[in-house]
Amino acid sequence: MTGYRFGSGIADITGPAAECGMMGYSMIKQRTNGIHMRLRSRAFIIGEGPCRIVFVTAEIGMIFQGVSLAVLQALRQRYGGLYTEENVCLTATHTHAGPGGYSHYALYNLGTLGYDEGNFRIIVDGIVTSIERAHRQYEARDPGVIRIITGEVEHVGFNRSPEAYERNPRTERDTYGSDISKTMTLLRFEDAGGNGVATLNWLPLHPTNLGNTNTLISPDNKGYAAWLFEKEMGTDHREEGGFVAGFAQSECGDVSPNIWGYPDGINDFWRMKEIGRRQYVAARRLYGEATEELRGPLDCRHRYLEMANILIDPRWIQDGVTGDSGPVRTCPAAIGISKVAGSSEDGRGLRFIPEGMTFGGTYLPDFIVDRAIQECHREKAILLVTGKTKPHPWTPQVLPAQLLRIGQLGMIALPSECTTMAARRLKEAVRIEMPDLRYLIVACYANAYAGYITTREEYAAQHYEGASVHFGPYTLNAWQQECNRLAAAMHAGAPVAGALQPPDLSDVQVLRQPGVIVDAKPLFKRWGSVYREPKKQYIRGETAEAVFRGAHPRNDFMTQDSFLFIERAESGTWTVIARDEDPETIFKWERHGIAASLITIRWIIPFETSPGIYRIRHTGYRKGHKRYEGVSRGFEVT
Numbered sequence: 001m002t003g004y005r006f007g008s009g010i011a012d013i014t015g016p017a018a019e020c021g022m023m024g025y026s027m028i029k030q031r032t033n034g035i036h037m038r039l040r041s042r043a044f045i046i047g048e049g050p051c052r053i054v055f056v057t058a059e060i061g062m063i064f065q066g067v068s069l070a071v072l073q074a075l076r077q078r079y080g081g082l083y084t085e086e087n088v089c090l091t092a093t094h095t096h097a098g099p100g101g102y103s104h105y106a107l108y109n110l111g112t113l114g115y116d117e118g119n120f121r122i123i124v125d126g127i128v129t130s131i132e133r134a135h136r137q138y139e140a141r142d143p144g145v146i147r148i149i150t151g152e153v154e155h156v157g158f159n160r161s162p163e164a165y166e167r168n169p170r171t172e173r174d175t176y177g178s179d180i181s182k183t184m185t186l187l188r189f190e191d192a193g194g195n196g197v198a199t200l201n202w203l204p205l206h207p208t209n210l211g212n213t214n215t216l217i218s219p220d221n222k223g224y225a226a227w228l229f230e231k232e233m234g235t236d237h238r239e240e241g242g243f244v245a246g247f248a249q250s251e252c253g254d255v256s257p258n259i260w261g262y263p264d265g266i267n268d269f270w271r272m273k274e275i276g277r278r279q280y281v282a283a284r285r286l287y288g289e290a291t292e293e294l295r296g297p298l299d300c301r302h303r304y305l306e307m308a309n310i311l312i313d314p315r316w317i318q319d320g321v322t323g324d325s326g327p328v329r330t331c332p333a334a335i336g337i338s339k340v341a342g343s344s345e346d347g348r349g350l351r352f353i354p355e356g357m358t359f360g361g362t363y364l365p366d367f368i369v370d371r372a373i374q375e376c377h378r379e380k381a382i383l384l385v386t387g388k389t390k391p392h393p394w395t396p397q398v399l400p401a402q403l404l405r406i407g408q409l410g411m412i413a414l415p416s417e418c419t420t421m422a423a424r425r426l427k428e429a430v431r432i433e434m435p436d437l438r439y440l441i442v443a444c445y446a447n448a449y450a451g452y453i454t455t456r457e458e459y460a461a462q463h464y465e466g467a468s469v470h471f472g473p474y475t476l477n478a479w480q481q482e483c484n485r486l487a488a489a490m491h492a493g494a495p496v497a498g499a500l501q502p503p504d505l506s507d508v509q510v511l512r513q514p515g516v517i518v519d520a521k522p523l524f525k526r527w528g529s530v531y532r533e534p535k536k537q538y539i540r541g542e543t544a545e546a547v548f549r550g551a552h553p554r555n556d557f558m559t560q561d562s563f564l565f566i567e568r569a570e571s572g573t574w575t576v577i578a579r580d581e582d583p584e585t586i587f588k589w590e591r592h593g594i595a596a597s598l599i600t601i602r603w604i605i606p607f608e609t610s611p612g613i614y615r616i617r618h619t620g621y622r623k624g625h626k627r628y629e630g631v632s633r634g635f636e637v638t
Contacts, residue, residue, distance in 0.1 A: 009133025211263025
């Protein structure tokens with residue numbers, strides 16, 4: 001049997017579950033204090049002959065450039081030149097419910113009050129581990145078959161910025177009909193025996209059902225969908241080699257999942273589960289229907305770009321706002337005032353600042369915003385020029401462009417959030433050189449992160465998305481040009497020249513989040529002792545709860561382990577039926593007194609739970625890396 005060789009792997013990337021600023025909403029008061037579900041990195045390696053492609057989807061907010069550089073360095077140490085920036089694509093699902101502080105650029109650490117080395121390392125190590133597991137599976141497995149299918153997914157999202165989208169030309173909008181893409185593109189991996197062993201899909205949808213008041217770590221709707229799929233397939237996340245289900249991200253820049261309204265802190269979790277369930281149901285259906293086999297060459301092209309100063313050829317200028325015909329250049333990175341307004345549909349920022357604040361013609365003093373930079377950014381009312389801060393830029397200026405091919409499937413990897421219409425124009429730019437690509441996806445949050453990509457027309461509106469475009473009004477045009485060049489090189493079988501490399505800022509982090517300074521327990525009390533026992537009896541659907549005298553979760557992240565275990569009595573032994581990775585459990589930390597910790601564990605008892613005797617067990621590490629354990633009394637479920 002001929003086909004591609006492939007391997008897949010999963011690893012835990014859950015970071016500090018207490019007192020770590022969360023990534024996504026930039027809310028200083030939003031700091032972790034527990035776990036709803038663990039975060040995972042899922043890696044897929046696909047190869048034919050000497051060529052291999054690595055695709056990773058990680059349940060974090062963004063793939064920052066420092067993460068990519070550290071992962072590539074680790075892979076280089078293990079595998080030499082087998083896996084490089086050319087053929088490794090690292091992406092994020094963009095959950096807003098994960099720990100932050102893992103960027104080497106200051107802007108992205110402001111809301112988390114500094115850099116967190118522990119979180120950075122757990123993310124890097126977990127991504128590398130998932131790739132290592134996929135590599136071992138790749139080497140051990142005979143060639144198999146990869147099937148591809150697309151299908152529409154309804155009632156999971158809507159365009160959260162319709163006023164900006166409506167500024168695009170009517171003829172262009174009429175061509176596509178919907179103001180969002182509802183298409184899920186799915187791969188089914190079958191081994192040499194025809195058995196399904198993994199799946200990977202892309203659907204553009206923000207994981208923002210959990211709002212900016214949530215403080216529990218969670219992969220949000222895409223992670224819940226992946227958990228449902230893997231649970232059905234019998235995956236044990238503690239073991240290597242199980243079924244892997246990747247729900248990857250695409251052009252979700254203006255696509256919200258909050259079809260029932262703004263996150264209210266009350267209904268967020270059931271809404272998240274329902275949106276995740278709908279994605280899972282669609283993926284499961286497509287997985288069962290997939291018949292078309294991916295065939296043909298594997299190829300990859302990659303180049304670093306100086307995004308702050310790209311000269312754009314007039315052929316790529318589509319300016320329906322000012323009538324400019326070029327040539328024009330991109331600008332030094334800057335963010336607009338409306339960025340701090342946030343998106344009203346997903347996560348409000350400063351409520352007294354509205355979206356749509358444009359430059360009014362009054363120039364600020366040059367020591368605040370250089371006049372030439374303001375003119376370059378046109379409609380944007382600049383809040384901060386992040387590309388000119390000293391001694392280092394607050395956001396990256398050198399960014400990766402990447403194009404991957406697997407047979408009739410092409411992937412445009414972007415280090416940004418891309419709106420629906422911007423992605424459509426990018427795809428058309430690539431198809432000019434590669435019309436034989438039947439399927440073409442945009443993989444966002446890939447290999448680095450630097451704000452948004454919108455169309456020129458959407459940029460002029462200066463809604464949250466447009467104000468978050470770093471490199472000025474022609475940022476999309478620059479990406480169209482450069483992705484077209486990558487496609488032309490791939491079509492011609494030519495290499496891509498370029499000696500530019502991004503800087504490594506790992507050693508210049510000044511503002512850091514502190515670790516655990518003091519970790520104590522009350523006098524004469526044992527670590528792990530029960531502070532409050534569960535009730536003696538519950539019925540299915542109720543929530544069992546126990547509280548323990550524990551230690552700070554930052555002492556050990558319990559990687560590939562669990563802070564909690566729900567256990568059932570069976571023939572004189574206790575059998576684990578749920579852990580902190582399962583969505584029916586909640587692990588919650590709170591400070592007790594000055595330096596002590598109380599650990600609350602909740603189990604929302606599923607309706608299908610068998611009647612019997614159960615208990616709650618908590619484990620963790622106190623300072624000095626000494627493990628402790630606590631066990632509740634048994635209780636009956638009827």
